[in-house]
Amino acid sequence: MHEDILENFRTYVPFTKEEVKDFFGKGKYVKYRKNEVLVEKGDPVSPFIFIRKGCLMTYYSDSKNFNHVIQFGLDKWWTGDLQSFMQGTPSSYTIKAMSDTEVWTLDKNAFESLCAEHPSFERYFRILFQNSLISHQKRIIRNISFSAEEKYLTFVKNFPKLELLIAQKYIASYLGITPEFLSMIRRKLANKA
Template sequence: MIHEDILENFRTYVPFTKEEVKDFFGKAKHVKYHKNEVLVEKDAQVSPFIFIRKGCLMTYYTDGKKFNHVIQFGLDKWWTGDLQSFMQGTPSNYTIKAMSDTEVWTLDKNGFEGLCADQPAFERYFRIIFQNSLVSHQKRIIRNISYSAEEKYLTFIKNYPRLELLIAQKYIASYLGITPEFLSMIRRKLANKS
């Protein structure tokens, strides 16, 4: 069975045939998670490569002081996972948690390699996905080292307009690298300007 919404999403990058995408559904595993359910536990398991059909996932790193640092949010039709863990078969450096009821398709390393070998169009597709991801992460690094907290927040709400409705303020603050109290100050300041 092929999900047309996923087929159309894949086709935004590569002109897949239905047969090529059918192989994806044969190799990937379909899983549903409830809000606050953990998909990947840090240091406990190898991360799969995760396609989010619908919902919201949060990837975070827990430091030695047990403080959680939000690395990224993943929304509908995005790929996520701990790429190092996935590629090297090592336990994940991150925890990945459902922030809403979420439906995903996951690929383990063997499924990924088999898909790319059996359907060469996926090799090109994943190259484009990885390139886009690298560009996105480089832009975030620049924002983190050169933007003010207010500029980071404004960029966040521009890039993720519906996330504030799904995610607690403390997670957004962590993603931005500021305290929840400072984020509240920024939001009040911006509300007063309006």
């Protein structure tokens, strides 16, 4: 059951089986059904979540109860409210399963223990956080400089299978446009093909 996760971890760092076994000993395995909420905005602390299989959506609900999609997480991705996780503050986001999903979660103590006992995990998470920062910076640039069509085309390129899984309103929210405008972009692109 864990070979796929071991292979994924080793993409970044040459873990031993014992180190990864400790991850499974400290982590918690949980299954969620489609539309189940893993973390609710205001929950005391968000765990750090490794998605073994499935899709999660992280969103922020504003004062008018409008949901702004922050990110989607797919197979072998990490997600969570990092500020809540690291600083022990209530979660600012809601994390919802967009399909039946299997995850491994770490609480802060398990995370710190893994990093302290195994320098490989310290390096692994540093690489993940670096990659995440780069990804978020690229998204900011896309949001401030790309046209809506360019944002959509980049989304499709980066997440080729997600359109089949996620409702259009969530994709539109992620892109910062209305569902109606996204429909118009899709029609325009279909007519070009």
